[in-house]
Amino acid sequence: MQLPKTYSHKDVETKWYAYWMSHGLFAPADRPGPSFSMVIPPPNVTGSLHMGHALNNTLQDILCRYKRMDGYRVLWVPGTDHAGIATQNVVERQLAQKKVSRAALGRKKFVETVWNWKREAGDTILHQLKALGVSCDWSHERFTMDEGLSRAVREAFVRLWEDRLLYRAQRLINWCPRCKTALADIEVLHEEADGSLWHIRYPLADDSAQYLVVATTRPETMLGDTAVAVHPEDERYEKWIGKNIRLPISGRIVPVIADPYVDRAFGTGALKITPGHDFNDFEIGERFGLDKISIFDADARIDASAFLARGETGDWIARYRGKDRSEARKLIVAELEQQGFLEKTERHKLSMGYCYRCHTIIEPYLTPQWFVDIKPLAKPAMTVVQEGKIRIIPEAWSNSYFAWMENIKDWCVSRQIWWGHQIPAWYCVGCDRANLIEGADGEYWLGKDAKPIVARQAPSQCSSCGGSELIQDPDVLDTWFSSGLWPFSTLGWPEQTKDLKSFYPTSALVTGFDILFFWVARMIMMGLKFMSDVPFHDVYIHALVRDEQGQKMSKSKGNVVDPLDVMHQYGTDAFRFTLAAMAAMGRDIKLAADRIAGYQNFVNKLWNAARFVQMNTANLPTADFGRNALRERDLGFAERWIRSRLAFTIAEARAAIDAFRFNDYANILYQFTWHEFCDWYIEMSKLALSSADLVVAERSRKLLRAILDDILLLLHPVMPFVTEEIWQSLGSPRESIMVQPYPVSEESWPDAQIERQMTFLMDAVRAIRNLRTEMNCPPGKEVNVIFRGAAEDLRFLREQEPYFRSLARVSAAEFREGGERPKGAATAVIGTTEIYLPLEDLINLNEERARLSKEVGKIEDELARVQRKLGNADFIAKAKSDVVHREREKATQFEEKIRALRASLGKLQEIQAERN
Numbered sequence: 001m002q003l004p005k006t007y008s009h010k011d012v013e014t015k016w017y018a019y020w021m022s023h024g025l026f027a028p029a030d031r032p033g034p035s036f037s038m039v040i041p042p043p044n045v046t047g048s049l050h051m052g053h054a055l056n057n058t059l060q061d062i063l064c065r066y067k068r069m070d071g072y073r074v075l076w077v078p079g080t081d082h083a084g085i086a087t088q089n090v091v092e093r094q095l096a097q098k099k100v101s102r103a104a105l106g107r108k109k110f111v112e113t114v115w116n117w118k119r120e121a122g123d124t125i126l127h128q129l130k131a132l133g134v135s136c137d138w139s140h141e142r143f144t145m146d147e148g149l150s151r152a153v154r155e156a157f158v159r160l161w162e163d164r165l166l167y168r169a170q171r172l173i174n175w176c177p178r179c180k181t182a183l184a185d186i187e188v189l190h191e192e193a194d195g196s197l198w199h200i201r202y203p204l205a206d207d208s209a210q211y212l213v214v215a216t217t218r219p220e221t222m223l224g225d226t227a228v229a230v231h232p233e234d235e236r237y238e239k240w241i242g243k244n245i246r247l248p249i250s251g252r253i254v255p256v257i258a259d260p261y262v263d264r265a266f267g268t269g270a271l272k273i274t275p276g277h278d279f280n281d282f283e284i285g286e287r288f289g290l291d292k293i294s295i296f297d298a299d300a301r302i303d304a305s306a307f308l309a310r311g312e313t314g315d316w317i318a319r320y321r322g323k324d325r326s327e328a329r330k331l332i333v334a335e336l337e338q339q340g341f342l343e344k345t346e347r348h349k350l351s352m353g354y355c356y357r358c359h360t361i362i363e364p365y366l367t368p369q370w371f372v373d374i375k376p377l378a379k380p381a382m383t384v385v386q387e388g389k390i391r392i393i394p395e396a397w398s399n400s401y402f403a404w405m406e407n408i409k410d411w412c413v414s415r416q417i418w419w420g421h422q423i424p425a426w427y428c429v430g431c432d433r434a435n436l437i438e439g440a441d442g443e444y445w446l447g448k449d450a451k452p453i454v455a456r457q458a459p460s461q462c463s464s465c466g467g468s469e470l471i472q473d474p475d476v477l478d479t480w481f482s483s484g485l486w487p488f489s490t491l492g493w494p495e496q497t498k499d500l501k502s503f504y505p506t507s508a509l510v511t512g513f514d515i516l517f518f519w520v521a522r523m524i525m526m527g528l529k530f531m532s533d534v535p536f537h538d539v540y541i542h543a544l545v546r547d548e549q550g551q552k553m554s555k556s557k558g559n560v561v562d563p564l565d566v567m568h569q570y571g572t573d574a575f576r577f578t579l580a581a582m583a584a585m586g587r588d589i590k591l592a593a594d595r596i597a598g599y600q601n602f603v604n605k606l607w608n609a610a611r612f613v614q615m616n617t618a619n620l621p622t623a624d625f626g627r628n629a630l631r632e633r634d635l636g637f638a639e640r641w642i643r644s645r646l647a648f649t650i651a652e653a654r655a656a657i658d659a660f661r662f663n664d665y666a667n668i669l670y671q672f673t674w675h676e677f678c679d680w681y682i683e684m685s686k687l688a689l690s691s692a693d694l695v696v697a698e699r700s701r702k703l704l705r706a707i708l709d710d711i712l713l714l715l716h717p718v719m720p721f722v723t724e725e726i727w728q729s730l731g732s733p734r735e736s737i738m739v740q741p742y743p744v745s746e747e748s749w750p751d752a753q754i755e756r757q758m759t760f761l762m763d764a765v766r767a768i769r770n771l772r773t774e775m776n777c778p779p780g781k782e783v784n785v786i787f788r789g790a791a792e793d794l795r796f797l798r799e800q801e802p803y804f805r806s807l808a809r810v811s812a813a814e815f816r817e818g819g820e821r822p823k824g825a826a827t828a829v830i831g832t833t834e835i836y837l838p839l840e841d842l843i844n845l846n847e848e849r850a851r852l853s854k855e856v857g858k859i860e861d862e863l864a865r866v867q868r869k870l871g872n873a874d875f876i877a878k879a880k881s882d883v884v885h886r887e888r889e890k891a892t893q894f895e896e897k898i899r900a901l902r903a904s905l906g907k908l909q910e911i912q913a914e915r916n
């Protein structure tokens, strides 16, 4: 099949992807051999392909395709994550457009709606990944909520419970009042914000004339204050310790306590203590046995029931009940001011926590939740990295990993949403009625002392009372709980499957740094716990894809580039090559259109080279290509050189990919293909192809094909489509390039002497070309050349004379070992060899002198104009600084140009004088 003149990526890409799928080439080979496995970082079902996915999956695909060609049985497991809160939010928003609320729909219907949505829209991202060319084994596709994975989640939960690594307790947790759920610490985004510091007078209970002043950033939570704390060594407050305060507004009596935690330098040094709504205060509350009053409901509105339950009274309760926390703040500040309790308000910068899903301000909230006792799991997870059983690449990320793992807190795994794995715990209505409160929606609210029955399957009856009325815990598990099991749950765990035996531990994980803790750390902990082995050996952390200016892509900035648009415009191979070429370890990618266009040119360059090879090798028998041709003993100079360079390229490419240096991989191949194969070898081969010596011509044709074959094989992992298209067009029907062995070089191929000689030849050709350009010699004009130097060098150059003729348009070459320097010639020196180009061959001397003089005059005029401008005080005063700067730069450029032209002119005159 003849390759068409131009490469059209659109048809080619869909054609070959379908071919690979229908031939089952993505599945692990059914033969013995070492295995290589990876699990995809499962994209959210709500997702659509963005640059981060494109980079992440391109790099994974490069590894998989390389390993597959290199003889491994490769399994790359694809799939998606149910993404609890994110997906629930998407469906809730859609319902809201139809004016339907989640509550009105009820749990069962709502979850059904999400499933329907998932079936319709949840595969979008997987289709987009296919367009990228990823070679995942789609028969292994998994979803974190499919049956098998749900079973794995229940199994893991129950085992953690049985091993006492899981507990249910009332704790202060991060609460999102919009999503109405608990969040883990790492799901809270901390950002600096402008706030205020209110100084409030807290009077003594038995003498309202005396007061101390507390400073707070959250005056509204004073309705939940149960103490005031000062530092035990703070002299200002010595006499207050042990006394009682009567809180403004609520009138509650609270003690003044002394705790060394108090920072004497912050505010006034006296702190209001609200154990129900502040993490530090909670700790102090624990130490002093203080009441923890939860003053808000789940929406962060003032909840009167807490006050009423304490027997508190007063019309303030009615005044504040139901008020949102920000409204409550305004009212409280106004009331304090009115009653003379507000001393002053200062501006204050503070760190605020926001929900990572909806950016609502987090409320520390007291609720019963499920926690994983994490320290016993974290310790071995640190050891495996310390001992090198898991390598984190680049290594710098290990430090972040250790820092985080050392300070890890118990993992809150329950979420108060509906979409996710419902917690496999049940409560007996008969035994536990006091702790189970049935809500209006039929859902139970479980008190902090409710007694869970944890089981793999719903129990049919209570083991203590025999009752059959059991309700399941309404909470679902944190999304990261199931993704933490991903490397083994996707292989069939808890079943001891063949896949699990063959492919666990997986070989490598490729991911972004943003989920190092959310996900990578959890997989390590869970893998060690449940599989007693690491989940992967290498973790490669790649950087971010930014815009051309290096800014983060974001919708609000409007600088988001859609990978699908790029693939459509430039072709997927050019796009993938760009990502790989720019994926330098630890450095963000600044994605620029001209870089992608540049690599599209590279694809075209390869295409044209292939066309040249195809035209010249059309009727060679297939058996003569490849390794056989390369192993030939009797090769010409150019052939031995390109084979030596190929050996170098293969070795470098393998080393680069094995070390996750994707950019080096791409750049080595670019260099070899374009600047060695196309620029030199193809040009040199033309001579041999047209040789009257048929053996020489034949040898050259075989080598062209053999080298091109290896180039295609080396490039295939990065540019799968165009390489397959060329591969299939070159031979009579052959097997996919995907399953060909990855190139290996042979010991006899590298040839240092040939490489040195070729460098000499290339330098000489370049020198002649440069002299021609310098002297403005017309490209088509043939010139004579005189080489002067050592006998040995001259002998080599004489052998290569045909190459000079074709590569540098030399009509005749003369070789002089010594004697006089030729006069009237342009000269260059390569090592100890001098090169002379007689001038009259190059140009008409008088014409050239006239041309140069005219050019100098023209530029001098322009320079004068710029200098006049710069000499004008008025211009300097009025023009913008960058305009002035540009004019100055112009002047410098003109000056340089004039200097260069004068130098050429001088050289001409010199040469002419020498001749006369």
Ligand SMILES: [Zn+2]
Residues within 6 Å of the ligand: 176, 177, 178, 179, 180, 355, 356, 357, 358, 359, 360
């Ligand atoms: Zn939220």
Ligand SMILES: [Zn+2]
Residues within 6 Å of the ligand: 428, 429, 430, 431, 432, 462, 463, 464, 465, 466, 467
């Ligand atoms: Zn019971």
